[in-house]
Amino acid sequence: MTLPDNRPFAIRTYSPDQLKEALKRMYLIRRFEEGAEQSYMRGLIHGTMHLSIGQEASAVASCMELTDADKITSTHRGHGHCIAKGADVARMFAEFFGKETGYCHGRGGSMHIADVKTGNLGANGIVGGGLPIAVGAALSAKRLGRDDVTLCFFGDGANNEGAFHEALNMAAIWKLPVVFICENNRYGMSTSVERSTAVALISERAAAYTMPGITVDGNDFSAIAEAVHDAIARARSGAGPSLIENLTYRWRGHSKSDRNRYRTKEEIEDWMARDPIIRFEAELIAHGVIDKAQATAIADAAASQVEQGIEFARTSAAPAITEVTRYVYSEA
Numbered sequence: 635m636t637l638p639d640n641r642p643f644a645i646r647t648y649s650p651d652q653l654k655e656a657l658k659r660m661y662l663i664r665r666f667e668e669g670a671e672q673s674y675m676r677g678l679i680h681g682t683m684h685l686s687i688g689q690e691a692s693a694v695a696s697c698m699e700l701t702d703a704d705k706i707t708s709t710h711r712g713h714g715h716c717i718a719k720g721a722d723v724a725r726m727f728a729e730f731f732g733k734e735t736g737y738c739h740g741r742g743g744s745m746h747i748a749d750v751k752t753g754n755l756g757a758n759g760i761v762g763g764g765l766p767i768a769v770g771a772a773l774s775a776k777r778l779g780r781d782d783v784t785l786c787f788f789g790d791g792a793n794n795e796g797a798f799h800e801a802l803n804m805a806a807i808w809k810l811p812v813v814f815i816c817e818n819n820r821y822g823m824s825t826s827v828e829r830s831t832a833v834a835l836i837s838e839r840a841a842a843y844t845m846p847g848i849t850v851d852g853n854d855f856s857a858i859a860e861a862v863h864d865a866i867a868r869a870r871s872g873a874g875p876s877l878i879e880n881l882t883y884r885w886r887g888h889s890k891s892d893r894n895r896y897r898t899k900e901e902i903e904d905w906m907a908r909d910p911i912i913r914f915e916a917e918l919i920a921h922g923v924i925d926k927a928q929a930t931a932i933a934d935a936a937a938s939q940v941e942q943g944i945e946f947a948r949t950s951a952a953p954a955i956t957e958v959t960r961y962v963y964s965e966a
């Protein structure tokens with residue numbers, strides 16, 4: 635008689651190399667965001683930024699099974715999604731710093747990093763803006779007979795936008811290969827989900843569009859990976875879209891101008907104690923995938939990659955002023 639395998643989904647499903655890469659990407663996101671914050675304070679970055687510290691599991695676990703042919707659409711808080719999809723942090727920093735070596739030649743900046751070649755259709759400064767784009771990408775995959783899927787990330791604030799309802803309805807009636815991933819970090823700027831949203835769980839809204847809806851602990855890598863795995867399988871089989879709600883938290887303010895008046899220090903500390911990276915790392919150690927020394931080496935490698943990335947961006951050339959309108963639209 636074979637005993638049931640009670641290990642967490644991720645441990646059962648992915649190879650040690652895949653799991654180590656996932657941990658590395660989570661550390662890369664954390665260090666990228668910290669590096670971005672420091673660079674901003676040093677005056678190297680203009681404008682504002684939206685950091686996803688605390689939400690690393692949602693980005694990395696969701697993108698675990700994607701290939702370059704699969705697509706993602708992202709949000710204004712998109713650095714983590716970009717790294718999870720495999721982006722090079724040096725080119726991301728360069729984009730952020732407005733340099734020619736950036737993903738969009740420095741024309742887009744933090745909120746518009748895209749890399750269409752690897753399926754990253756872009757971050758988006760418009761709340762809910764990625765939802766119709768994801769439906770369009772999934773529609774084209776279906777019409778062209780390809781089997782790629784599109785993962786559509788959006789925040790709890792976007793679930794009350796018209797675009798959310800239109801996108802879910804269209805995806806459902808046409809059975810499109812798209813997975814809607816709501817990163818419910820509890821606030822849309824300073825407005826809590828309780829104040830903005832009539833349902834207790836955003837995943838309940840899936841019922842209105844006859845698609846599966848599930849809410850998972852968004853700081854639990856394995857829980858997210860399992861939910862997204864099932865939704866991707868459903869999408870690739872032609873059965874249509876799903877809605878997944880990852881319950882998570884952003885540790886930092888909404889953007890650089892946030893004074894955190896709408897939440898308490900205790901609430902923030904309580905969520906910080908549920909750090910998704912520490913949790914995943916502990917799980918990998920507990921199941922013998924890595925030991926503490928290897929975990930430290932993975933974290934250190936991520937930190938030095940980020941340092942090198944900042945240096946690359948800092949020393950890269952800015953676009954020539956005569957060329958600033960180039961690369962704004964795709965070139966024929």
Ligand SMILES: Cc1ncc(C[n+]2csc(CCOP(=O)(O)OP(=O)(O)O)c2C)c(N)n1
Nearest residue numbers: 711759760761789790791792819821822823
């Ligand atoms: C259509 C639109 N409305 C309003 C804004 C201003 N805005 C930027 S981010 C944001 C809050 C979004 O909250 P949520 O979707 O929960 O994402 P989070 O910031 O929590 O990651 C708002 C209202 C915008 N950028 N676009």
